Amino acid sequence: MGKAKTDKADGRVTLPADCRIADLPAVKDALRAALTAPAATLDGGAVERVDTAALQLLAVFRREAAARGVAVAWAGASAALHDGAARLGLVQTLELPAATPA
């Protein structure tokens, strides 16, 4: 079960499989780093479990990125991630692509 990782060069953040409240401090650190890159890429393809806290963090991240002029793209979004975002009415806010098979 991988932790959130940031690749400094392209601001790529890979979200962990268990993307829930307990692991969010690490995800937040990774996202903070991504905000310093010219463009950020979120990879949510591996997310198996997600909760409100995580989706809220992502929403805040996207707003911050937009405010700073950092472009954000999705490298993948699992069905679990998509489903959670849809349930909370956050798909538009997160600009999630259609779910990719996990």
Added chain:
Amino acid sequence: MSTVSLAQFHQTFFDESHEGLDAMETALLALDGGGDKELVHGIFRAAHSIKGGAATFGFPDMAAFTHEAESLLDELRDGRRAIDAGIVELLLRSVDCLRGMFARAQSGQPLADAASEALRHELAAAVGRSLAPAAAPARRADDASTGWAISFRPHKGMLAGGNDPLRLLRELAELGELKAEAELDRLPGFEALDPSECHLGWRLELRGDVARAAVKGVFDWVEDECDLSIEPLPGAEVHNAHVPVAAAEPVAAQSSAPKAVPREAASAESGSVRVAIDKIDSLIDLVGELVITQSMLDTFREDFDASRLEMLQQGLAQLARHTRLLQESVMGIRMLPIASVFNRFPRMVRDLGQKLGKQVKLELVGEQTELDKTVLEKIGDPLVHLVRNAIDHGLETPDRRRAAGKGDVGTLRLEASHRNGSIVVEISDDGAGLNREAIVAKALQRGLIASGDGLTDDAVADLIFQPGFSTAAVTTDLSGRGVGMDVVRRNVVDLGGSIGIRSVAGKGSVFTITLPLTLAIIDGLTAVVGGEHYIVPLASIVETVQLRDQQLRTVTGGGELFHFRDAWLPVLRLQDAFGCGGGKRAIEQGLVIVVEGDGGRVGLFVDELIGQQQAVVKSLEANYRRVAGISGATILADGSVALIVDVAGLSRRMTRRRAA
């Protein structure tokens, strides 16, 4: 699928809640004066009923507001908190606020506003809680609904407490078709965000045949950790594809503006009367009697001979008696105790007294005296005016009272009673009384009188009712006595009543309002003018006189005057006023009815008088159109129509003509 519209119960809920609010206010005022614990229980019960009703009938804002008031009352009830003036004040303001909410509910507007929200937070703060910002503006549920609009705002700590909104929303989605719109307005910046705190909120629409209890059940565990309101979707249909749903709105837009509210033409004035059950029972009894009498009379149809004449007469007498009783009973249905008007005064007197630094003891007498509903509705404002004036200008401040050798506390007394078939309402105070010199000076200045010499006290007091008297800027101590007094008199006169004042300098004033029991039936004198029948209301008649020609004086401009009890009164020939020719011209041939109306006394010249009778008033306005000088019509025993003379209007017209 059949659905029950809750809207049909709204009016009852409003009526009952108004009574509850009145009871709350009365109890709070009593509490303010050091009442006992039982009062708190009463207030709590009233608040609780309103809260329950508000939640049931789809007024979540009201329920939320009452909930906070109830929490505070709960602490008072348990003795966890002492009752002090501040709390009573806060709760009184809450009562006012709820009244405002009810008024808005009745006109179909959103219930919560900035003021109510502020007060709600104040109430919560009083019990040591802080609330999240206002929930999304509520909409009114008017109609059958097959779904729920849910406003769900978790408190910050909900996530850390192990409750995940995502899970709750998933559960909701299992109940029906769920649309979620996230509210992002409270999201902090990235750095400021503690990922374990919840800053999101949701507006949800759950469509489907779902019980409220089921929806509420989902939130059972988080009730204390969120602001939640659940109300029926207005007129939603499960398959209604073209209902604009929330998701179509820009997500990030903070919705502070209320959504379009589906509105039914709700008239603010309730067209209903609540009637005591014993009144209905007596009606049913009477109708029973009437049926018996009718069947008794029916037997005469088959075989009647002169020997049974006496029985027939008895039957007819019985019929007459029952009809009269029935009429009284039916009129009684419209009769309501004046308490509903009096009840507003304890609060008003308290607030005014505090504001003006005066100590006022209010005495209410005869609150159970019953008045026609229409009269009751219209007498409120004049009474408020008089009470306000009495406190503002009649009663003195404690030090001035002491200087005048009176106790610190002034007494204001409202008394209602039956007198000679009328209702008399007296507003008396033991204040300074009218200031004769100041009134005379003012009247001279405004040209209402030529000189103050020889004016009786009554005549001076009467000056304050003159229209010109009140238009001046409020500068002198007495001017308040005159502000709007002409309006007060006009309102009373329009109700077919009269108003008078007695005042003793240094001792106080008494305003006496005399009102008819009902507006639907008047006692009148039938007069003939040019072959037509007219009814002159008995209440306005002073006397009937026959004049001789030499008693009549003609003044410049063609007006006629006659001398009547130390005064010269104008003669109004009704045949001229109503344009019906063929009447008698010579003053000796006819009669003059001296009537007292709005502007003073006038002599109405008529051909002859027929007699006194009760007249059932029919509106001319509703059936034909408004006619100057006529207040209505009635149908006589022979089926012909008689017009009812509008004495107040005619005398106003005469006064204006004289003034012009």
